[in-house]
Amino acid sequence: MKDRFSLPDGMIYLDGNSLGPLPVGTAEKVQDVVQAQWGAHLIKGWNLDGWMAQPARVGNRIARLIGAPEGTVTMGDTLSVKVFQALSAALKMRLDRRVILSDSGNFPSDLYMAEGLIQQLGQGYELRIVAPEDVASAMTDDVAVAMITQVDYRTGRMHDMAQVTAAAHGAGAVMLWDLAHSAGAVPVDVAACNAEFAVGCTYKYLNGGPGAPAFIYARPDIVADIQPALAGWLGHDAPFAFETGYRPAAGIERMRVGTPPVIQMTALEHALGLWDEVDMAELRERSVALGELFIALVEEKCPELVLASPRDANQRGSQVSFASKNGYAVMQALIARDVIGDFRAPDIMRFGFTPLYIDEGDVRGAVDILADILATRSWDRPEYHQK
Amino acid sequence: MKDRFSLPDGMIYLDGNSLGPLPVGTAEKVQDVVQAQWGAHLIKGWNLDGWMAQPARVGNRIARLIGAPEGTVTMGDTLSVKVFQALSAALKMRLDRRVILSDSGNFPSDLYMAEGLIQQLGQGYELRIVAPEDVASAMTDDVAVAMITQVDYRTGRMHDMAQVTAAAHGAGAVMLWDLAHSAGAVPVDVAACNAEFAVGCTYKYLNGGPGAPAFIYARPDIVADIQPALAGWLGHDAPFAFETGYRPAAGIERMRVGTPPVIQMTALEHALGLWDEVDMAELRERSVALGELFIALVEEKCPELVLASPRDANQRGSQVSFASKNGYAVMQALIARDVIGDFRAPDIMRFGFTPLYIDEGDVRGAVDILADILATRSWDRPEYHQK
Structure with a gap:
C-alpha cells in the first residue's frame, strides 16, 4: 500500500511510531472540510x-x-487528557483502594497525568511504578487500577494484554490500557481481554496527522456508572438543552468534553479508511518479518549496536530499538541521509516497521546506510552532535 | 475587511458568535501544513x-x-478543558475556602466542568450560582474562586471586568474569566483588571475554524506556584528528557497538556493575522453602532419581538438577542432565506454583529427579511417547526 502514502522521494521512513506519514487524498479531504x-x-x-x-x-x-464493539469508542482531546479521564473513572470504581500500578516502560505523560490526578485528589493515593516484567506479580490487593502501555515507546517490548488484564482482575483491580503504540501496529482485542478502559493516540500507526485527536474506550457494562471528571457539555445527555446541571450522555459519549477539532478529525477519518483493506493478522506477520530482517542485518553489519528490543518477536511491537552510546549522533547522521528513525534518551535509536509503506528493500537500504555511517564514523561530525 | 472572508454570496452571516467564517487564505495555509x-x-x-x-x-x-503580556498565554485542548485547568489551579490558591461562585448566565459547560471537578475533589466544595446582576454582591468571604463568563451567550449581557474582579479580590477570592464571547469582540484588558486567570475559545470572533484550540492566561506573578491538575508531558520542564517524574515548565507553558493540534492551530494562526490591522476601540464602536441600528430597526418593524439584550450598549457584548415564543421557527425561516443567526432554548434568537464582515447594509437587509417573515407568518410552515 506504499502508493497510498505521500512519502518524499528517496526517504526511508522508519518513524511511523512517532508520526505516521500523509495518506494520499488527505489534502483534498482537508480542503473540502475547510x-x-x-x-x-x-x-x-x-x-x-x-x-x-x-x-x-x-x-x-x-x-x-482494537476489538471493541460498535458504539464503545469516542474521539477527542489528546491522549494525556483521555488517560486522565479513564484513570479518574477507574479510581472511582475502587474507592477502597489507593494504588495506581504502572511500569517504568510507560510513556512519561501517562505517569505525569497520574501524578497530577493524585495530587488533585489528595487522599493518600500512590503511583507505584515497577519494572515491566514485574507487572503481573505486582498486582496486589491494594491496587485500584493497573495503568499500562502495551508497547514500550523506547524498546518496543510488548505486554500480553490477556495475561496482564487477567492478573489485574485476579487482584480485583481495574485495567486501563494505553494503546498508543499498538493500534494499527499489532492485533488488539480489548473485548476479549475484558479490560475496563483503553485509550490511545492516532497520529502514529494510524496516520491521523500531527495533533490528531485521541480515542477512549470503556467497557459497555461499566460505562453507565462513570461520573466523568471532565464533565464537558458535549458529554452531556442533551448538550443543546443548555441545562444548568450536568447529566452524562448514555454511553461512551459521556467521555466527550468540548467542541471536537473538526479539521483534524477529518484528516484522521480519511486516514482510517485505509484500514478497510488491511488484514491485521497479515499486517502483523509482515511487520514481524521486517523487524526480524532488520535485527539480523544490523547484528551482521553493525556489531557494535546492542539490541534493546526483545529478541522474541512475540514480545515486541512494531518497532525495533538498538542502543549505542553514540546513538544521538548516529541517528542525526541517518536522518541526514534520509533514513528517518528517532532517538530517545539516554541511548536508544528507534526504528518503526509498518508494512503499510515499508518493504524489505527499505530495510536493506536502511541497514546499508547505517553500516556505512558506523564504518566511516561519519556520525562523528560536529553537526551530528549538536542538540 | 469583508473581502478578507470567504462568505457565500447572498448570505448575511450573523452567527460569528457561534462559529466565525473562513478567512481568505486559510485553505492555502492548511494545504501548506498538510x-x-x-x-x-x-x-x-x-x-x-x-x-x-x-x-x-x-x-x-x-x-x-486580551491585554496580556507576551509569554503569558498558551493554546490547546478545548475551552472546557482550560476551564478545568484554571479552576483547579485557582482552588489550590484558596485551600481554606470551598465555594466556586458563578452566575446563571455562564455557559453551561463551565458549570458542568466545575461540577465534575467538585465531585472529583469530594471535600465539601460547592458551586454557587447567582443571577448575573448579583455577582458583585455575592462575593462573600467563603468564595474561593469567582468563575464568570464576561459576555452572556444567550443575551449578550456584559460584565464589567474591572468591577467584578475588584469585588472578587475585595472578598479575597481568585478571579477566573471566560472570554469566549469577548476575545475579538470587545476590548479586553486582563492585566489592567488584575484577574488571575482567563480562558477562551477561538472559533467564534477569532475565526479559527470548527474545533480550533482554546487559550489560557495566568497572571505572571502566580504562574510559578501552579501545580497543574492536568500534568501532561508538554507542560513538563523538559518534555524530551522523558523523566519519570513531573516537573512543570517555567511559565504558562505548564498549562500545555498533550500534543498540539497542528493543523487546527495553523488555521487559527492565519486567522489571527487579521487582527494586526484592527483597532479594537474602533471595532467596538462600529460593533455598537451595528447593534444599535439592529435594535432600532427591529423594534420599529417587528414590534412583537422583545429585546432580550441590555438596551445600554455599554452592558452588551457584540451580539443582540430577541425573545419570541416562536423563536425557533422564526430562526429556521430566517436561515432558509440566508440570514444566519441561531436559536437558544427556550425562546432566544441570537444575532452577532462583528464589523469585520458585517455592515449597515447587512443589518438593514436582515431586518427587512425578518419583518417579512413575521408579517407573512412564513415562519409557521411545518418545516420550520421541525427539530
Missing part, C-alpha cells in the same frame, strides 16, 4: 456535514481496530 | 516548521487581544 464545509456552510456544518456525529463515527472505525 | 510540512517533513516538522513552538507563538497573538 472550503466546501466550513467556508460554505459555516455554522450549518455541525449538522449538514455531520461534524457533531464525527467523534462517534470515527470512534467506530477505531473500535474495529 | 502537504509541504507534514507530507514532506514528517516528524521533522516539529522543529523545522515550528510546530512545537506554535502554541506559544499563537498564544502571544491572543495575548495582544
Whole structure:
C-alpha cells in the first residue's frame, strides 16, 4: 500500500511510531472540510456535514481496530487528557483502594497525568511504578487500577494484554490500557481481554496527522456508572438543552468534553479508511518479518549496536530499538541521509516497521546506510552532535 | 475587511458568535501544513516548521487581544478543558475556602466542568450560582474562586471586568474569566483588571475554524506556584528528557497538556493575522453602532419581538438577542432565506454583529427579511417547526 502514502522521494521512513506519514487524498479531504464545509456552510456544518456525529463515527472505525464493539469508542482531546479521564473513572470504581500500578516502560505523560490526578485528589493515593516484567506479580490487593502501555515507546517490548488484564482482575483491580503504540501496529482485542478502559493516540500507526485527536474506550457494562471528571457539555445527555446541571450522555459519549477539532478529525477519518483493506493478522506477520530482517542485518553489519528490543518477536511491537552510546549522533547522521528513525534518551535509536509503506528493500537500504555511517564514523561530525 | 472572508454570496452571516467564517487564505495555509510540512517533513516538522513552538507563538497573538503580556498565554485542548485547568489551579490558591461562585448566565459547560471537578475533589466544595446582576454582591468571604463568563451567550449581557474582579479580590477570592464571547469582540484588558486567570475559545470572533484550540492566561506573578491538575508531558520542564517524574515548565507553558493540534492551530494562526490591522476601540464602536441600528430597526418593524439584550450598549457584548415564543421557527425561516443567526432554548434568537464582515447594509437587509417573515407568518410552515 506504499502508493497510498505521500512519502518524499528517496526517504526511508522508519518513524511511523512517532508520526505516521500523509495518506494520499488527505489534502483534498482537508480542503473540502475547510472550503466546501466550513467556508460554505459555516455554522450549518455541525449538522449538514455531520461534524457533531464525527467523534462517534470515527470512534467506530477505531473500535474495529482494537476489538471493541460498535458504539464503545469516542474521539477527542489528546491522549494525556483521555488517560486522565479513564484513570479518574477507574479510581472511582475502587474507592477502597489507593494504588495506581504502572511500569517504568510507560510513556512519561501517562505517569505525569497520574501524578497530577493524585495530587488533585489528595487522599493518600500512590503511583507505584515497577519494572515491566514485574507487572503481573505486582498486582496486589491494594491496587485500584493497573495503568499500562502495551508497547514500550523506547524498546518496543510488548505486554500480553490477556495475561496482564487477567492478573489485574485476579487482584480485583481495574485495567486501563494505553494503546498508543499498538493500534494499527499489532492485533488488539480489548473485548476479549475484558479490560475496563483503553485509550490511545492516532497520529502514529494510524496516520491521523500531527495533533490528531485521541480515542477512549470503556467497557459497555461499566460505562453507565462513570461520573466523568471532565464533565464537558458535549458529554452531556442533551448538550443543546443548555441545562444548568450536568447529566452524562448514555454511553461512551459521556467521555466527550468540548467542541471536537473538526479539521483534524477529518484528516484522521480519511486516514482510517485505509484500514478497510488491511488484514491485521497479515499486517502483523509482515511487520514481524521486517523487524526480524532488520535485527539480523544490523547484528551482521553493525556489531557494535546492542539490541534493546526483545529478541522474541512475540514480545515486541512494531518497532525495533538498538542502543549505542553514540546513538544521538548516529541517528542525526541517518536522518541526514534520509533514513528517518528517532532517538530517545539516554541511548536508544528507534526504528518503526509498518508494512503499510515499508518493504524489505527499505530495510536493506536502511541497514546499508547505517553500516556505512558506523564504518566511516561519519556520525562523528560536529553537526551530528549538536542538540 | 469583508473581502478578507470567504462568505457565500447572498448570505448575511450573523452567527460569528457561534462559529466565525473562513478567512481568505486559510485553505492555502492548511494545504501548506498538510502537504509541504507534514507530507514532506514528517516528524521533522516539529522543529523545522515550528510546530512545537506554535502554541506559544499563537498564544502571544491572543495575548495582544486580551491585554496580556507576551509569554503569558498558551493554546490547546478545548475551552472546557482550560476551564478545568484554571479552576483547579485557582482552588489550590484558596485551600481554606470551598465555594466556586458563578452566575446563571455562564455557559453551561463551565458549570458542568466545575461540577465534575467538585465531585472529583469530594471535600465539601460547592458551586454557587447567582443571577448575573448579583455577582458583585455575592462575593462573600467563603468564595474561593469567582468563575464568570464576561459576555452572556444567550443575551449578550456584559460584565464589567474591572468591577467584578475588584469585588472578587475585595472578598479575597481568585478571579477566573471566560472570554469566549469577548476575545475579538470587545476590548479586553486582563492585566489592567488584575484577574488571575482567563480562558477562551477561538472559533467564534477569532475565526479559527470548527474545533480550533482554546487559550489560557495566568497572571505572571502566580504562574510559578501552579501545580497543574492536568500534568501532561508538554507542560513538563523538559518534555524530551522523558523523566519519570513531573516537573512543570517555567511559565504558562505548564498549562500545555498533550500534543498540539497542528493543523487546527495553523488555521487559527492565519486567522489571527487579521487582527494586526484592527483597532479594537474602533471595532467596538462600529460593533455598537451595528447593534444599535439592529435594535432600532427591529423594534420599529417587528414590534412583537422583545429585546432580550441590555438596551445600554455599554452592558452588551457584540451580539443582540430577541425573545419570541416562536423563536425557533422564526430562526429556521430566517436561515432558509440566508440570514444566519441561531436559536437558544427556550425562546432566544441570537444575532452577532462583528464589523469585520458585517455592515449597515447587512443589518438593514436582515431586518427587512425578518419583518417579512413575521408579517407573512412564513415562519409557521411545518418545516420550520421541525427539530
